Amino acid sequence: MTLRITGAQTWADDLALIAEAARAAGAVALGYFRQSPEVWWKNKDRSPVSAADFAANECLSDMLRSARPGYGWLSEETEDSRDRLSCETAFVIDPIDGTRAFIGGEVTWCVSVAVVHQGRPVAGALHAPALEEEYLAIAGGPALKNGLPIATTRWHEGEPMRLAVPEDMLAKFPPERRQSITRITHVPSLAYRLAMVAEGRIDGTLVKRNSHDWDLAAADLILECAGGRLTDLQGQALAYNRAEVSHPVLCGAAGSLVKPLAREFAALQHG
Template sequence: MTGYADDLALAHLLADRADAVSTARFRALDLRVESKPDLTPVSDADTAVEQEIRALLAEHRPGDGLLGEEYGEQPAAGPDGRRWVIDPIDGTKNFVRGVPVWATLIALLEGDRPVLGLVSAPALGRRWWASRGAGAYAGTDLASGTPIRVSGVKDLVDASVCYSSLTGWESAGRLEPILQLMRDAWRSRAYGDFYGYMLLAEGALDVMVEPELSLWDIAALVPIVTEAGGTVTDLAGRPAPAGGENSAVATNGLLHADILGRLGRPAEH
């Protein structure tokens, strides 16, 4: 391994420790769930996982910055602009209902550019990771990884499309475009959260789109999709992540221009 090998090994260590915490709380009868100010749920597993990761990063990368969904920003102590971005449990609504589609997302950014991403979904028994210039992999741990690659589907009529909830697209003023996209595609499903992006990176589907998400939702996914040969932008076509609040259009690359043309402008009223 070269380049970000040490950081990738650390990311797997972080994921190992996160998995131990989260799986112990999954389907626990005493799981505590509260509502955040934005009315999204947060469980005691979310906070415990982030605390565990923060403690490990303080030990192994004390000079790096850190942004986590539950405890906010910790500026970098060093001058190189490295920052870890953590979503302790992506898919909390699934987690609290006992649905096994949830994961810990771990990203390393240099400036605004994600250079490393790891997604660990222990209830699915699977993990995905990538670092800049080194390809994308899936497996159960670093030693077991096998390369993954996006599909070669070129036409929407042959494509499998994944999307987030329709209410988000309605709020964004793009309900009719997303419905038409689903009508024109070969198949459409809402797998949700990280999972659609990982299926895209593996070539199991061809398009994944979301109208709104935060940096911690997308940062770890970008290196995995792009190193697998895909493309990730926002709805305006800017490389993701494009800011604090993002939209996402992720494709196998071959379908990207078509999907942007269909979704890139809000519906006129």
């Protein structure tokens, strides 16, 4: 599976590289899983980080930065350097997406690795070792789960929806509208939740304000290659590896659903 973009550049080798690195980091993290790893709390947002996050991050850094020294680096668990902004291509990394789930012994966490070129992901890998699941995508190619193609649901106007939305958001829908919505129990890993949309297990999800590049980049590409989209509430695609790495409220959904669902979310936000 090889895609050529802008001249002779190909991303197939990068996909193979990040898939291998994600598997290796997943194996490292799995060694800490349900073993009560040491946990710290970040001062900025009081989110947790564990010894497993740091160990997986080190594994990814060792494998990827040595293989592609000219690429920028953006990881949740590495102090940010603006040097990456001068790089057309960068790795965007979350060593463990869903750390709260990981610490709680839940299986819905994954290693998220993307290659971003000129602001958009061109190769993406999500590895969920506790579930023995792997999602891969390359720009212009299919989205794969454990080597098999996946696709979003083919939603049509008027059909019921399976949505991952907060309870307070669901309560804002008109009563008759709520009857057509099945709310999915919260999935702590945002990347994994978007992968669920990509394979048609759910129809769409709201992404709360202040998600970050590392939460989204790999899953964004996987969703796109599966026939869906991740946008802001105005329908605009996201740009990555910019100075600002956080994002506003977003909508991820099957392709036919993303525009109407984003409009609904926008109306409820301002309602």
